[in-house]
Amino acid sequence: MVQSVLHQKYKVGVVSGGKVVFPRSSNRSCSAKTVTLLTHDQSGVIVPFNNQLKIYSLETRQCVKTLKYANNKQLTEQFLGPTAGQVCDLALGDVTQEQQKQQEGLESIDDREKHISVFSSSGSVTVVNCKGRLVEEAKVVELGGSFAHNESLVKVFQNDAKTVLRALTSAQESSTAYTYRMYDYNRTEQKLVECRKIEHVLLTAWSANGQHLCALTKDQSSKKVLTLWSVFSSDSSSSSYDENELQLPLPITSSSANASPNSQFVTVMALDNNCTQLAIGFASGVINVLNLQDHSSRLLKWHIDSVLSLCFTPDGSYLLSGGWEKVLSLWQLSTNLQQFLPRLNGVVVDCDIVNDKFYSLGLQLTENQTSSDYQLLILNSTDLNSRVSVSGPLCVYQTAIKDVVLPMSAVSSKASALPSDVGKSSKKQQRKLKRKRQDYSSIFEVQPKTKHLYFPHISAVQAYDFYKNEQVSYQYLASGVNNSMGKVRSELNLKEPTIADVKFTKDGKWMISHEIEFSPDNLLSSNDLQHVLKFWRGSETGDWVLETKVISPHGVKAPVTSILVAPRSVNNSYGCLTADNNGGLKYWFYNEKVSNWQLSKVSSPNNNHFSNSVELAWSIDGSLIFHAFDDKVTVLDFNTFGKFKKDSEGAFNEFTMDSSVQSLMLVNDSNLIVATQTTLNAVNLLLGEVEGAFDLFPYVNGVYRNGHLARLMSCDEKNGRIGFVVNQQNPDDSKQLPAKHTSRVLVFNADLTQRLGSFVHDEYISCIRWNHDTDFIFLDVKNRLGVVSTTTSSEMFEEVDKDAVLDQLGTSRFESELNKLASSKRNAADGIEEHEATEQEEATLGFINGEKSQKLLNMNSFTSMFENLENVQMDTFFDRILKVIS
Structure with missing residues (x-):
């Protein structure tokens, strides 16, 4: 029988995802970590991501505008290029406009309301039209032409009249000390003039109104000194700064000789708008509030670990503080009474005042040690109700990616950094990045019914809407200390249960999760793991309700290495296979009579060795199961749950591959795709022979752990197409640390005889999955989501600008094409030969529709x-x- 498939053209685009940017998180000397800005009408808030700017409505909580860097050439160069920086500050209007035009009001109100100035850490400002299309050329001004190689822009200050612009930069001297410079921006000449330089800075903070600045420095005798000055003055010379400067010794929290070093280590500072109060947070959890008028101080004690964030309210009557407890504390300074906002999702690493009406909270989900997962909350300052919650896809990688920043803690743990090891932590991370073979693979699954992406995130699972580009839900599936309260001090070393995998039935009504529980440290059983299999029913509210829990489904200490959901032909897909690392296999199904999941069939382990290279495949009719264990693939009869009995000489029930099997997929019930450590094979089950094979050894050797290559392969079950990802280190950047990667997405037909598409991506791809429709969705290490699609839907390829085709035509050219259509109609009416007019009309329609076939x-x-x-x-x-x- 001859089979033929209509091959549609695939396209690729990075259209969703991204990570919330905390631009100053890697700079230990900055107290403020986040950057947020209200729109001109104060109805929305602008939040920077690593691949876009998003504007969220404060009323509807929804994203109302997305400004993707890839839609604009200037934004791409500034924030996505090889020498690109990241967004370090935002300002309304065009800050590069000359002062005379601003004072005389020559700049129209419409221009001021639609422009946003986006500052890059590399020292440039890009003026973007936030109400128009990004096809327009953006205005870019290079501020940092005179910056040193390690100098980066930190913060931009404007006075009340918006006529004076000053820029604060930092350059790292050592592991703990920085050099800060203040520049005055000359709009006429478009250059920066240095006003002030301060060296050996340990920590900085500025007031919420941007008028005052404080720095904690260390002098030659290792004494810590506080220096405060006004950012703006009538004269920009250095003498004017000296008139407003105030130097004070650092107040200590304990004068005892046996005091802990944490009582002297400052983690964060905050300065009020009137420059009358300074709050200093220590690693011991104590907050020292210093009155700058009479130099008196008082101690606020509640935190039992490092204070990570501080902020004064606009009138200076309240102080906001946060840390490891996952609680926002509001101190009434006149009475020392407290109010609390508990049960936040993450560690409070930043708190700020946004336009005197809202509190901005920066949260870090520290349970994931492979990546810095951030969440931004916008709270109403009157009732502390959440107005906006912003986060991107939360991914857990196999190996920690670069630029992971851990919050400070008084206790050593894997989720934190000690004050004494601030310099050592970065060196330790560099040593890890020197390893040539890095496995950055990850896991996510697509829910068949809603098409939401599900990311296992330590003890929880995040549901993410790929099309709306926002988080749908975040639900804890495993019970632990972190679910009910924040972990502090020694509790940080308690390891939370992790969700290793999630699967869905074909109709999406059931979810199956594999959970791993860990024993406490310093015990004889510390290395023992407990595996739990859970079956969840979907509720009408969108949450998952636990129906059945199975502890140690394959026996004590036996892991669950693979889970495969049954096809629709077997109990309407309400069943699954689980396999262990010793050759064991079990079948679970949902029994409607008892409304519970039960164990139905068991295939006992019969191997003498253990292997994590275990994969499963199931025929569409449910009759055959393919069980790959190490380098051997066995064909099982589902009815007897034993080895398939050969009916003829040409049939086979077992075959051995050249190396350990990494992935197994049954395509169109006739081809078995087997990926090993060295090759990608297509086995024809009817002929019992390998029809096609590709050499994978140069790309896969040592890069992925056993079984993880399956994360980079997926199959379109409707038409049998296969999506495959290959990651490589750039040969030109092999000496760089960390090594840069590029990836290629390959799309094959069912028997690997034809390559339907080959696309290059500029970053390491961690996972690819079929979306139960016509497309493949992939995830890279920057938390960006891309699609390999045959559709031309605007919502799928939003990053390729919707109006790009019309913009390339131009107004006049598009009008001319319409005129040709009209003229063809007139020609037909005037008696010109019909076939000539028809050919002209079809050619024009083909051009407008994007068809280039002649x-x-x-x-x-x-x-x-x-x-x-x-x-x-x-x-x-x-x-x-x-x-x-x-």
Whole structure:
């Protein structure tokens, strides 16, 4: 039987995802970590991501505008290029406009309300039209032409009249000390003039109104000194700064000789708008509030670990503080009374005042040690109700990616950094990045019914809407200390249960999760793991309700290495197979009579060795199971749950591959795709032989752990197409640390005989999955989500600008094409030959629709089709017609 598939053209685009940017998180000397800005009408808040700017409505909580860097050439160069920086500050209007135009009001109100100035850490400002299309060329001004190689822009200050612009930069001297410089921006000459330089800075803080600045420095005698000055003055010379400067010794929290070093280590500072109060947070959890008028101080004690964030309210009557307890504390300074906002999702690493009406909280989900997961909350300052919650996809990688920043803690743990090891932590991370072979693979699954992406995130699972580009839900599936309260001090070393994998039935009504529980440290059983299998029913509210819990489904200490959901032909897909690392196999199904999941069939382990290279495949009719263990693939009869009995000499029930099997997929019930450590094979089950093979050894050798290559392969179950990802280190950047990667997405037909698409991506791809429709969705290490698609839907390829085709045509050219259409109609009405007008009209329509085929059809076009019509299927005949047409 001849089978033919109509091959549609695939396209690729990075259209969703991204990570919330905390631009100053890697700079230990900055107290403020986040950057947020209210829109001109104060109805929305602008939040920077690593691949876009998003504007969220404060009323509807939804994203109302997305400004993707890839849609604009200037933004791409500034924030996505090889020498790009990241967004370090935002300002309304065009800050590079000359002062005279601003003072005389020559700049229109519309221009001021639609422009946003986006500052890059590399020292440039890009003026973006936030109400228009990004096809327009953005204005870019390089501020940092005189910056040193390690100097980066930190903060931009404007006075009340918006006429004076000053920039604060930092350059790292050592592991703990920085050099800060203040520049005055000359709008006429568009350059920076240095006003002030301060060296050996340990920590900085500025007031919420941007008028005052404080720095904690260390002098030659290792004494810590506080220096405060006004950012703006009538004269920009250095003498004017000295008039407003105030130097004070650092107040200590304990004068005892046996005091802990944490009582002297400052983690964060905050300065009020009137420069009358300074709050200093220590690693011991104590907050010292210093009155700058009479130099008196008082201690606030509640935190039992390092204070990570501080902020004064605009009138200076309240102080906000946060840390490891996952609680926002509001101190009434006149009475020392407290109010609390508990049960936050993450560690409070930043708190700020946004336009005197809202509190901005920066949270870090420290349970994931492979990446810095951030969440931004916008709270109403009057009732502390959440107005906006912003986060991107939360991914757990196999190996920690670069630029992971851990919050400070008084206790050593894997989720934190000690004050004494601030310099050592970065060196330790560099040593890890020197390893050539890094496995950055990850896991996510697509829910068949809603098409939401599900990311296992330590003890929880995050549901993410790929099309709306926002988080749908975040639900804890495992019970632990972190679910009910924040972990502090020694509790940080308690390891939370982790969700290793999630699967869904074909209709999406059931979810199956594999959970791993860990024993406490310093015990004989510390290395023992407990595996739990849970079955969840979907509720009407969108949450998952636990139906059945199975502890140690394959025995004590035996892991669950693979889970495969049954096809629809087996109990309506309400069943699954689980396999362990010793050759064991079990079948679980949902029994409607008892409304519970039960164990139905068992295949006992019969191997003498252990292997994590375990994969499963299931035929569409449910009769055969393919069980790959190490380098051997066994065919099982589902009814007997034993080895398939051969009916003829040509049949086979077992075959051995060249190396350990990494992935196994059954395509169109006739081809078995087997990926090993060295090759990608297509086994024809009807002939019992390998039809096609590709060499994977140069790309896969040592890069992925056993079984993880399955994360980079996926199959379109509707038409049998296969998506495969290959990651490589750039040969030109092999000496760089960390090594840069590029990836390639390959799309094959069912038997690997034809490559339907090959696309290059500029970053390491961690996972690829079929979206139960026509497309493949992939995830890279920057938390960006891309799609390999045959559709041309605008919501799928939003990053390729919607109006790009019309913009390339231009207004005049597009009008001319419409005129040709109109003229063809007139020609037909005037008696011109009908076929000439029709050909002209079809050619014009083809051009506007993006079709570039100039192929003409005549009476001889279909002659070759009828040469052999014997035993030709209807779909094959239809394909022949389409080949002639296309």
